[in-house]
Amino acid sequence: MTRQLSSRWAADKAGEQPDRCLSFTLRGPWGHFRRIEGNIVKQTYRIIPRTTVAGLLAAVLGIERDGYYTLFAPENSAVAIEPVREIRTINMPMNTLSTAADNLQSLNGRGKVSVKLPDPTALRQQHNYEVLVEPGYRVDVALADEERYSQLRETLVAGESHYVPSLGLSEHLAEIEYHGEFTIEAEPRDGTVEIDSAVPNAVDDVELEPGTRCQVEESPAFMQKDAGGRTTTGFTTYMYNPDAETLDVRDANPVDVAGRTVVFV
Helix, strand or coil: CCCCECHHHCHHHCCCCCCEEEEEEEECCEEECECCCCCCEECECCCCCHHHHHHHHHHHHCCCCCCCCCCCCCCCEEEEEEECCCCCEEEEEEEECCCCHHHEEEECCCCCCCEEEECCCCCCEEEEEEEEECCEEEEEEEECEHHHHHHHHHHHHHCCCCCCCECECCCCECEEEEEEEEEEEECCCCCEEEECCCEECCHHHEECCCCCCCEEEEEEEEEEEECCEEEEEEEEEEEECCCCCCEEEECCCCEEECCEEECCC
């Protein structure tokens, strides 16, 4: 089925900024967005990755695991992410059970429905997880798919979610506070601009005032389905202030959303 696309994202308008977005805040007591680099300590991204935002919103809409990658493709979506709380982490030891196929056992194997679960009698493995403490992010999202966009707006207005949202790991439950639908206003600006959101792909354009803290991280941004499940097709390098304050940036193509200056990717 072909869905209706927003006129702002018509075929000949690909790559332009959308004219409206939905805005909400994600927060919770804990969060963990697993970094793809291997390490004894399971480290976390500080800024919620764009792919995680897409997966969370797919869960809100009830879209299956590998069914939302086109919806959040770069030509079909725009996302801005702003940390609204100081970014803090701690290392937390956790006892885990292996979910490898050889370590699963069937529940009700003789019935019509069989569920495979980790063997509860197996020895636990202890891992150190780097965990975000009380993370909070303001997210602005626009979708070219008008039907899905309207569905997401109605679901957020109702305070509902098809699946329980989480901040990375399923046990780190997330609270969603919906702020509304806002116009995206692009204003030509010369010189340096104070940006509220994390700034994507602008490592050489950030100007730091004395005492300003700034960190950089690269995280997955886009995915596609393949024979093995899914593959990351694009990354974004974010610059951000871990104190949840603004950064001064040149040539960042900022826009105004509800009095906030943000950059979409």
